[in-house]
Amino acid sequence: MAADRHPKVVGAVWGLLVLNTLGSAGAKTIVPLPRSLIQMVTMGSLVAAFALALAVNPRLRIRPSAYVLLLTLLLVPSLISSVGLDSGFGALFRCFRLALFVGTLWLLSRWWDGGLTFVRHHIRMYYAVLGSVAAGLAISPGAALPDLYGGRLVGALWPLTPPQIGQYAAVITGLTALLLLGRRTDRVSATVVIVPSLVLLALTHTRTATVGLLVGLTLAVFSLVLTSAAARRFFVAAVVSATVVAVAFGSLLQAWFLRGQSQENFTSLTGRAKVWDALLAAPRTTSEYLFGAGLGDKSFGGLPIDNSWLAVYHEQGLTGVTLVAAALLVLGAVALLRPPSLARACAIFLISYCGIASYTEAGLGDASPYLLHLAVAASLLAAPTADTAPATPEATTRRRAPRWARRSELT
Template identity: 45%
Template structure:
């Protein structure tokens, strides 16, 4: 057999071979882009407790390099380049522009410009993912939930391998990848809420939902993250009420929850109070675990008119070496009054859009996410930077985008 004939024989598909359809390949690349965005917001920091020592340079390369990789990958799947017109993304672009302007006059210019560049690329990738917002299969929601389960899986593996290393000050954190307890609580709460809403909407099997919740809820409780728990409860109630009249599952879940709450209030009320107090006295709780001192300092800081409007440039969300721990104070410090206004407008747009979205899974999920983000924003930062909160708020915005009556898969 000649070399050409041999090569041709190799290129001929074997019996039973089924090529991957182009639509499936595009879907997989879109999922990979979203996974890279999630990886990017899993910021790396050196931690001596890691079970597998990861060099600082390698860890930062993995986390920070995932964003340009996501941009390159989304450019291969979004051809020709097209985006959906979106008020939400327009507001996000205004926030990016304002962040760049404020960072140009920042005291720590290099760090501020790096963070503003990262935010710019982050929002650009979100723009390029907008053609997949209206898919009937909720591709981005399911991908995000799978990533949350994967993150929680690493936390669970870490606590099973090294219980002592994973528990820091009686709070569960990640030891395979450095994930602070507050972030672990956030991911567990978001996974629990999305799983419950998808089950209530009839889009997730009961066995899968029960197994997921039995894993995520204990992890959330082990993190002792009060904000995530309260945000989960508020978001879950709002999402459940949106499905109450349409889904029998939602009504059954509410009945079970009321029964469990009533029994728990009588039997384990003191345990719940102790868990919420987290060993803190009344004075510490009144000062919001030291946050109030930082917030008062931000408000008292002298500012020029420019700094009042545009802030001091994107920072690491700390003030005099202490964490700000509030999206609104952090945004005001970084990007001023205009930045706060843009964040409020983005949240309100998603909430109003969800309110007028027809009853169903998309509305319920969007309401859960936006309610969760609003509650968490009081003691967590993220809506004005590349973070899980901005990623999830964009996910909610994608769900309330008007769906054309006739549209293809993407």
């Protein structure tokens, strides 16, 4: 089946997955939303996504995917560590959620063909999320820029934290810039996405998202410089612009980057290092060392872990860390072995962004936007199907032949 036979349905499924990964904890909204209601909406969206994906793929046709296979194997340490109920029934519920999430990705893998379909779905869905953030900022600037978060932008209509907003803005900015570079979108459409996203990113003061965007986009564009004159021009212009901005606005950039923090607080990564040290120093049984303590809320001692590798180590043990590392390495290796192309550049951007963000953000071991980013990368690196493979010169000639010539061949 061609990848574009169910564009609306597949896009709807992807949108439901995005809704599921928005989370239920965050800033106070203009209209208070009970956490139980938000959890019902997010979990209901996942169930609906699975049901809808099953409806359009009733014969369970899937494509081989090392990435989704490794996520499936990740369920093993998750279940082993959660079945003892040491982490409560919530751990088993999170295992069920992860299983449903991975199952939906398997069903969608039928439409992974190396094309840009899921990139466009990704941009549209997160652009809609950022639209709600912008609407909240316009309706109530005080609620969207609360003192509780140091004046950083939060979701005033849906409880989104500054790192979440920064992540979404950085990802769709990078992908849209690459589409523009590859002439798969026009300048007006790209501007409508990039400019508001960069404004929201700046208002979040999210350093991880900013660094991930810059490094990921640099690596993605650099992968095209040998085969694309436009990429070479973009790369040179970006280097010159960055140099000029750094010289002219160095002090302002430094102040934005520090966010008013002391040197000690900055070097400890806003207190994250203390949580990390305590987590690594905590005693563990052999079972916890190998399989973790069960899926939880990515916290330790009541404080967020904010590191994907340590969160996976804590909840899924060394087995989980090995599987997550293998997933990233497989995607990275496949991307490096592919010939230069726009799809490969988008995949490199997403993989490198998730790798950078994993240092200060959790999410690689559970259903999260990061797993969706990597799923898009996997779809970009999939081999084209027979329906989407490039046409041969003979087929092209035949397709462009005049109608009378085609009719004479048939007769």
